[in-house]
Amino acid sequence: MTEAAATTTPEVPTRRRTTNVGIVGAGAVGATIAYATLMRGAAQQVALFDVNGAKARAEALDLSHGIQFVPMAHVEGSDDVAVLSDSDVIIFTAGAKQKPGQSRLELAETTIALVRQIVPRLVEVAPDAVHILVTNPVDVVTYAALKASGLPSSRVFGSGTVLDSSRLRFLLAEHTGVAVQNVHAYVAGEHGDSELPLWSSASIASVPLLDWPGLDGTGLLDAEVRDRIARDVVESAYRVIEGKGATNYAIGLAASRILEAVVYDERRVLPVSSLLENYHGISDVCLSVPSLVHADGVGDRIEVPMTDAELDGLRRSAEAVRATAQRFGL
Numbered sequence: 001m002t003e004a005a006a007t008t009t010p011e012v013p014t015r016r017r018t019t020n021v022g023i024v025g026a027g028a029v030g031a032t033i034a035y036a037t038l039m040r041g042a043a044q045q046v047a048l049f050d051v052n053g054a055k056a057r058a059e060a061l062d063l064s065h066g067i068q069f070v071p072m073a074h075v076e077g078s079d080d081v082a083v084l085s086d087s088d089v090i091i092f093t094a095g096a097k098q099k100p101g102q103s104r105l106e107l108a109e110t111t112i113a114l115v116r117q118i119v120p121r122l123v124e125v126a127p128d129a130v131h132i133l134v135t136n137p138v139d140v141v142t143y144a145a146l147k148a149s150g151l152p153s154s155r156v157f158g159s160g161t162v163l164d165s166s167r168l169r170f171l172l173a174e175h176t177g178v179a180v181q182n183v184h185a186y187v188a189g190e191h192g193d194s195e196l197p198l199w200s201s202a203s204i205a206s207v208p209l210l211d212w213p214g215l216d217g218t219g220l221l222d223a224e225v226r227d228r229i230a231r232d233v234v235e236s237a238y239r240v241i242e243g244k245g246a247t248n249y250a251i252g253l254a255a256s257r258i259l260e261a262v263v264y265d266e267r268r269v270l271p272v273s274s275l276l277e278n279y280h281g282i283s284d285v286c287l288s289v290p291s292l293v294h295a296d297g298v299g300d301r302i303e304v305p306m307t308d309a310e311l312d313g314l315r316r317s318a319e320a321v322r323a324t325a326q327r328f329g330l
């Protein structure tokens with residue numbers, strides 16, 4: 001052994017940088033996103049920020065008590081926005097609480113005012129974060145957040161129709177008797193009543209859904225069935241809300257899946273809501289279309305081939321979202 005080799009300093013393993021995820025709003029949706037994120041091991045630091053500090057701290061404590069059973073992480077809760085400092089990703093779930101007699105529209109107005117007030121503070125404490133908006137009406141809220149942030153449009157996007165697409169896939173899987181993972185179909189447009197399934201590009205096992213032959217003659221997808229399933233997707237949330245007052249699990253899983261696409265730089269195709277610029281001629285509105293999600297946020301919007309009817313539907317959806325945005329002076 002030479003003298004030089006004998007004195008070489010042993011290599012010290014470099015510590016892996018942790019992923020910090022901040023969640024605005026410690027209500028049912030925010031807390032469930034935190035839970036799903038921890039279960040999936042997608043972040044090592046999870047911070048919950050809520051104006052109700054006691055609730056944020058209690059949720060953080062409850063989650064912390066379960067850390068033994070999930071990949072190592074640290075959870076914190078606070079009513080001080082500084083708890084979100086240096087977040088890599090911030091997921092926004094906070095919204096105004098509906099007051100007795102308040103209309104949905106008035107509620108949305110208060111929520112947008114809240115977004116305009118909080119988002120600049122988020123940019124101050126976490127200047128490099130990618131922002132994922134979940135609060136409804138998510139397309140308009142995303143547009144408001146983007147304007148309030150002053151950030152490039154790639155860094156601010158909404159959960160959009162990722163959840164609606166998973167509801168669609170679930171219903172198609174049930175109807176056809178095929179595993180949900182093998183159903184490839186997107187809901188595009190508004191996360192709301194004007195959304196539309198992109199039937200012409202949907203498939204199972206490379207068979208276009210419009211030509212789906214069924215299995216043993218069952219589970220056919222004729223126009224009537226497709227219309228019923230499309231209606232069911234739109235009404236899904238109402239049904240859950242009727243029974244339990246809110247939805248939280250599926251959106252929690254959907255949001256944590258989007259988060260993973262960012263933290264692992266996956267370039268995953270997801271129908272998130274982002275600012276469209278000449279997407280099939282549609283511009284200046286936040287709307288969901290299949291898009292690449294990676295470490296810098298949302299990238300290319302995939303120009304999915306559409307039938308004339310689908311294109312019309314997407315344009316109508318864009319108009320509906322734009323009209324709501326204009327009502328709030330956006």
Ligand SMILES: O=P(O)(O)OC[C@H]1O[C@](O)(COP(=O)(O)O)[C@@H](O)[C@@H]1O
Pocket residue numbers: 180181182183184185205269
């Ligand atoms: O049906 P296939 O070709 O086996 O693909 C299954 C894969 O597709 C996925 O469902 C993703 O599908 P999408 O690209 O349509 O979102 C994965 O979750 C799954 O592993």
